[in-house]
Amino acid sequence: xxxxxxxxxxxxxxxxxxxxxxxxxxxxxxxxxxxxxxxxxxxxxxxxxxxxxxxxxxxxxxxxxxxxxxxxxxxxxxxxxxxxxxxxxxxxxxxxxxxxxxxxxxxxxxxxxxxxxxxxxxxxxxxxxxxxxxxxxxxxxxxxxxxxxxxxxxxxxxxxxxxxxxxxxxxxxxxxxxxxxxxxxxxxxxxxxxxxxxxxxxxxxxxxxxxxxxxxxxxxxxxxxxxxxxxxxxxxxxxxxxxxxxxxxxxxxxxxxxxxxxxxxxxxxxxxxxxxxxxxxxxxxxxxxxxxxxxxxxxxxxxxxxxxxxxxxxxxxxxxxxxxxxxxxxxxxxxxxx
Amino acid sequence: xxxxxxxxxxxxxxxxxxxxxxxxxxxxxxxxxxxxxxxxxxxxxxxxxxxxxxxxxxxxxxxxxxxxxxxxxxxxxxxxxxxxxxxxxxxxxxxxxxxxxxxxxxxxxxxxxxxxxxxxxxxxxxxxxxxxxxxxxxxxxxxxxxxxxxxxxxxxxxxxxxxxxxxxxxxxxxxxxxxxxxxxxxxxxxxxxxxxxxxxxxxxxxxxxxxxxxxxxxxxxxxxxxxxxxxxxxxxxxxxxxxxxxxxxxxxxxxxxxxxxxxxxxxxxxxxxxxxxxxxxxxxxxxxxxxxxxxxxxxxxxxxxxxxxxxxxxxxxxxxxxxxxxxxxxxxxxxxxx
DNA sequence: TTATAAAATGAAAGCGCTTCCAGTATTTTG
DNA sequence: CAAAATACTGGAAGCGCTTTCATTTTATAA
Numbered sequence: 001x002x003x004x005x006x007x008x009x010x011x012x013x014x015x016x017x018x019x020x021x022x023x024x025x026x027x028x029x030x031x032x033x034x035x036x037x038x039x040x041x042x043x044x045x046x047x048x049x050x051x052x053x054x055x056x057x058x059x060x061x062x063x064x065x066x067x068x069x070x071x072x073x074x075x076x077x078x079x080x081x082x083x084x085x086x087x088x089x090x091x092x093x094x095x096x097x098x099x100x101x102x103x104x105x106x107x108x109x110x111x112x113x114x115x116x117x118x119x120x121x122x123x124x125x126x127x128x129x130x131x132x133x134x135x136x137x138x139x140x141x142x143x144x145x146x147x148x149x150x151x152x153x154x155x156x157x158x159x160x161x162x163x164x165x166x167x168x169x170x171x172x173x174x175x176x177x178x179x180x181x182x183x184x185x186x187x188x189x190x191x192x193x194x195x196x197x198x199x200x201x202x203x204x205x206x207x208x209x210x211x212x213x214x215x216x217x218x219x220x221x222x223x224x225x226x227x228x229x230x231x232x233x234x235x236x237x238x239x240x241x242x243x244x245x246x247x248x249x250x251x252x253x254x255x256x257x258x259x260x261x262x263x264x265x266x267x268x269x270x271x272x273x274x275x276x277x278x279x280x281x282x283x284x285x286x287x288x289x290x291x292x293x294x295x296x297x298x299x300x301x302x303x304x305x306x307x308x309x310x311x312x313x314x315x316x317x318x319x320x321x322x323x324x325x326x327x328x329x330x331x332x333x334x335x336x337x338x
Numbered sequence: 339x340x341x342x343x344x345x346x347x348x349x350x351x352x353x354x355x356x357x358x359x360x361x362x363x364x365x366x367x368x369x370x371x372x373x374x375x376x377x378x379x380x381x382x383x384x385x386x387x388x389x390x391x392x393x394x395x396x397x398x399x400x401x402x403x404x405x406x407x408x409x410x411x412x413x414x415x416x417x418x419x420x421x422x423x424x425x426x427x428x429x430x431x432x433x434x435x436x437x438x439x440x441x442x443x444x445x446x447x448x449x450x451x452x453x454x455x456x457x458x459x460x461x462x463x464x465x466x467x468x469x470x471x472x473x474x475x476x477x478x479x480x481x482x483x484x485x486x487x488x489x490x491x492x493x494x495x496x497x498x499x500x501x502x503x504x505x506x507x508x509x510x511x512x513x514x515x516x517x518x519x520x521x522x523x524x525x526x527x528x529x530x531x532x533x534x535x536x537x538x539x540x541x542x543x544x545x546x547x548x549x550x551x552x553x554x555x556x557x558x559x560x561x562x563x564x565x566x567x568x569x570x571x572x573x574x575x576x577x578x579x580x581x582x583x584x585x586x587x588x589x590x591x592x593x594x595x596x597x598x599x600x601x602x603x604x605x606x607x608x609x610x611x612x613x614x615x616x617x618x619x620x621x622x623x624x625x626x627x628x629x630x631x632x633x634x635x636x637x638x639x640x641x642x643x644x645x646x647x648x649x650x651x652x653x654x655x656x657x658x659x660x661x662x663x664x665x666x667x668x669x670x671x672x673x674x675x676x
Numbered sequence: 677t678t679a680t681a682a683a684a685t686g687a688a689a690g691c692g693c694t695t696c697c698a699g700t701a702t703t704t705t706g
Numbered sequence: 707c708a709a710a711a712t713a714c715t716g717g718a719a720g721c722g723c724t725t726t727c728a729t730t731t732t733a734t735a736a
Binding site for chain 2: 049050053093094095115254276277
């Protein structure tokens, strides 16, 4: 591998000049620039990124820490981040926290040790306080899918309450009154927000909230199925169920089938997130779109703007959910159901 | 940030000694080791990975190039790689080729420029020749999901033919004789291999291959649906359909429903890959397991062994598919179907 | 034309570490 | 107990680049 030294020798200029053309500095004459470029081409010179990094204390790399690497979201998110970053000549260093607090912190240290210029965090296990503490250190970072008021400017998140509201409202508008709700774990912020939105829609429609129609799941498929079975066991009537994510909704569909309940003619189901597999389901799942790609892209824009000082980038932190109507929700028929 | 220099000063030893304990060298006395460790702890010293990299020309990073970042496989694969790597103190630098040859090559250069110690490639667009050429360069690499005979030792791949065979055989054993096949693009190696296995099972069972029951899809959902519609349009009889991947199988399920064909009572369907969403489908899709996680893990083991000289690691290159029986395949009933 | 500002260039220090080499201290061996 | 082997330690060069500073060249103004 040719070094900058050989380029300078071949071009007949100093190291500094080569470095200058490499970094697009002003104050380099066209003439030397040409000479240097020619020498670089001839030697097939490729700058050593490690050496650059050491000398400049920039690494052109962004650390990405996610709680889990699998699941329907991660691919979309990362794809979006990677593309935006690479277009800007940067790159992603990926690490997973495997949903364990200790492991997440380790991952964080790992990325910091790697001299990342900035961090993108999509973490569950770490506490708000940990993140607020981190914000006092010098490494810039953004947080995806979470809203911490103290550092709101660094957070990119969905209006979960609105999402929960939209889902419930859609069911209500289809004539449903007995609406079950399968929630995510209430220890998680997004779960409570979605649930809040759900209740809000009920209140607005003057539908009393029936505790027997609430089930706290864990965002995994099986808990959707469990939820349905729980409702059935309790002999509580419902013509629709709203689920706090699509995995649970798919579980709920199965749970309904277990009990000979046809979707959607006997019972409508709506999910949340618009994971890509929702289209594969039968019936295709109506759901709430979670613009994770847009959020991911925005988070990289924040970094481009604030860390790499690129201009003309608008930043928005709050993203809006949208109703996606597909096949799993239908109008309640004239007569009483079931 | 404290540097090694400050550590050496505080500990009262030379730079070299600090570096030695940092790198677990032999020939350091317990005494100095203790002093150095104490100094490191006191200063909360963290070695600068970039400087280490420059001085040692190792980066402890492995480049991962995938053709696409989304889709059902990527998360599992990456999760597996990342975990194995991090346990070994290494890390992953991820890049996507976005299924475009130019872009894949760019990604490759990108990773090489980053001084990766090794590469893991899961690429579609690059040709065998490109990869063989790469093998002559000094950077070590492995290839996932592809078998290039000239560099077989670097390839980790599935026995696709066996997979195709197993799927067809399962259908045959369930009494099916009129078996449709929805293939992936025949330009891809895995597609032709899977199809070869399929035909082999037919031959073995003395079932003639009916061209009208073959449809070449593109591995995407829609083409599964199209395949079914094609068969229907041609008025060809079938009681089962084997699909070359799960996406197309999910499309085929939908296509069947479009035509009022019940799965599995009117028609059995089997997929390929065992993507995680297959369990969400109704009926749950019978399929062929593709042990992508195991392959991914094995590829990192190869790197640990060959690049980082870890001992006691067994390497295998060929992985075996396995039949996963779920709900979408049933025995053909006594009478003639349909 | 000369004084002055601006642009272009090169020399050299240094980023934080590894590693080779030589030298000193400690063991081992006969 | 001396000689030889071995363990330990420090000095110093160097990894390939950026960046500051001083110097030289060129453009601009008076």
